[in-house]
Amino acid sequence: MNVTLLKPYGFCKGVYNVINYINEIVAKHPNENIYCIGQLVHNEIVMKKLLSLNIKVLTGDKSKLIDSINKGVVIFSAHGTDEKIVQKAKEKGLIVYDAACPFVKQELNLIKNKVLGDNDVIYIGVKNHDESNAALAISNKIHFVGTIDDVNNLEITNKNIVVINQTTLSILDLKEIHNKIKEKFPSATFIDEICNSTRLRQEFFYKNKDKFDGVIIVGDKNSNNTNALKNVAEKLNYNVIMIDNYENIDLKWLERKNNILLASGTSTPNEVVQDICEKIKNR
Ligand code: SF4
Known part of the structure; x- marks a missing residue:
């Protein structure tokens, strides 16, 4: 393997x-x-x-x-x-x-600067996540969007609309929501605030499609970027499991695989990922 x-x-x-x-x-x-x-x-x-x-x-x-x-x-x-x-x-x-x-601070400052002007902001994020709550607290000119349905329900009369997002979203979900917003508000401008650490891991799935018959994502179920990584892998039809330590691996799932990709969320300790990697290799 x-x-x-x-x-x-x-x-x-x-x-x-x-x-x-x-x-x-x-x-x-x-x-x-x-x-x-x-x-x-x-x-x-x-x-x-x-x-x-x-x-x-x-x-x-x-x-x-x-x-x-x-x-x-x-x-x-x-x-x-x-x-x-x-x-x-x-x-x-x-x-x-x-x-x-610093990347969260940058995003929040950007929102502050935009709403100080003549803009309304559409904020794409995860409902009740700390980062979304911090963004929404800035002004009542910020309109929250978590899903495509939320876009359908938006009512904004201002033509000056800036669209900004949480740093740890799925790049694929974000693209879908951006497209829907473009349809509904053609004058909107878009600023993509997904941070590099989140983006690079997700893009790897994109660039290496069909090379792996199984993906293990290591991370905590409360971690948004880890869930976003899983979301992207699943949307690209990888066979994915998510674990937080080696003991969680379904060994029957593992036995049927030849080429495994081991990925991890940005809050997963390096030594946990290394430990899982070694144990799988030594099996
Ligand atoms: S994933 Fe890491 S770098 Fe990106 S916003 Fe969160 S803490 Fe910052």
């Missing part, structure tokens, strides 16, 4: 930087309670490591979470946060760190 490891694999630069940032914050504040507002990174293995550093991970309504903290350090997750909530934490006197990935 041949196993090809899709590169890049494991952590993207954004996740790698966030983890280093957290370690610096922990070292800098040894005597403070440290709270992470939202799942810092969508991967359970990474989150377990953070818990071992005595960081308390709080999930739920971010504004209410800030209400409940009176002292200490708060870290906002990599996926972006409504600026008003970050401001509220600062005004309460909490020590605030915003760990949003």
Whole structure:
């Protein structure tokens, strides 16, 4: 059995930087309670490591979470946060760190600049994802779209429409939604904000169609870019399974394969991917 490891694999630069940032914050504040507002990174293995550093991970309504903290350090997750909530934490006197990935910040700033002008923004994202929530909180001139049906339901009278998207979407889903928006709003302009780490992995499937009889995607089911990777592989008719460790592999599925492609989400630790790769090769 041949196993090809899709590169890049494991952590993207954004996740790698966030983890280093957290370690610096922990070292800098040894005597403070440290709270992470939202799942810092969508991967359970990474989150377990953070818990071992005595960081308390709080999930739920971010504004209410800030209400409940009176002292200490708060870290906002990599996926972006409504600026008003970050401001509220600062005004309460909490020590605030915003760990949003630079690509997410870039997307949110772009939206801010566009709606400050004469534009309405159509935002394509995943409903209730932190990144979408942060984008939608910027202005009521932002119209959310998660599916083609949402496009059908849009009512925008402004002719100046800019279309922007979440960084970790499926390139194929995005293309379908863009086409539908073009039909309905011919004057709209499009800015594609899918980050490179997400795009490169998905494009590999595109460029290497028919070379593999099975694809294993390693990642957490809560990770949007991992789900998007699976979405693209399935739409291109690959035979796909998604796992978060070697023990999850259906061995009967594996036995019938000759050429396996091993891919991973951007929040999957490198050593987990390497371990799975070695174990499959050694079988
Ligand atoms: S997947 Fe992209 S947007 Fe998300 S953390 Fe990584 S580099 Fe940043």
